[in-house]
Amino acid sequence: MKKRYMILLLFIALAGCKRNELQYFEEEVPFLNIWLGTRGSVLDSITHNFAYSSGNKDSILFYYRIAGYPANQDRKFELSTSDNDAKLLNFSFGSYSVPAGKSEGNFVLYVDKPIDKNLFLNKDLKVTFQVKSTTVFQPAVKEQSSLRIIFKNAVTKPDNWENAALPYLPLRNFFGVYSNEKYKFVIQVTGMSNFAVYRTVAVNPELEPNTITEIHARALQSQCKIALEKYKADNGKDLLDENNIPIVFP
Incomplete structure (x- = not known):
């Protein structure tokens, strides 16, 4: 009789554990x-x-x-x-x-x-x-x-101008020392802003939104250089930044 009683208690305890486990998984929110x-x-x-x-x-x-x-x-x-x-x-x-x-x-x-x-x-x-x-x-x-x-709501230095975590590259590598006027010029010439540069040698890689390859960034760098030379030729003077320092690209 005592043995049957102990088995019954054990069965009830196990059933309670199962119910608790089931309740836990049912209530768990991801x-x-x-x-x-x-x-x-x-x-x-x-x-x-x-x-x-x-x-x-x-x-x-x-x-x-x-x-x-x-x-x-x-x-x-x-x-x-x-x-x-x-x-x-x-x-x-x-x-x-x-x-x-x-x-x-x-x-x-x-x-x-x-x-x-x-x-x-x-x-x-x-x-x-x-x-x-x-x-x-x-x-x-x-x-x-x-x-x-x-x-x-103002032209300011992008977060990735000086530094960027690999495999991304900083914008400084392509456009040099930052100034607000230089960045305005880059935006005006390229039509792009706040973009990231991804370091890759793959052809037509899948990229995140507003992200370009290193090759594309080099093309934008050349585009800015050509536009800057045209500005100087058309105006007969250097393009100056907000500190009256001539804008240059590496």
């Missing part, structure tokens, strides 16, 4: 990692400059990866922010849907170019987005948990 940068490179923050915008609405690309297995149905998530600076800008993103069978990819959030020219008169605007916690996803707990964006 973490959703989000970041700025590239698919393989995470940046702590990025600078978005409205001074280089050609339209009234800009797009900002971000990446996501689910810490878990793909699901057999679409899963939605939203971004949120509590920063006061976010109230000064108009964002468009709504909810994002991770397709069934996928665990990583990229999405875009949109921001309207501000009409008020005095908005950035005394400071930059800083906004951080996080994943809104739901029964579908919860925000990651480490460095891939937020999107930190610094908004400017």
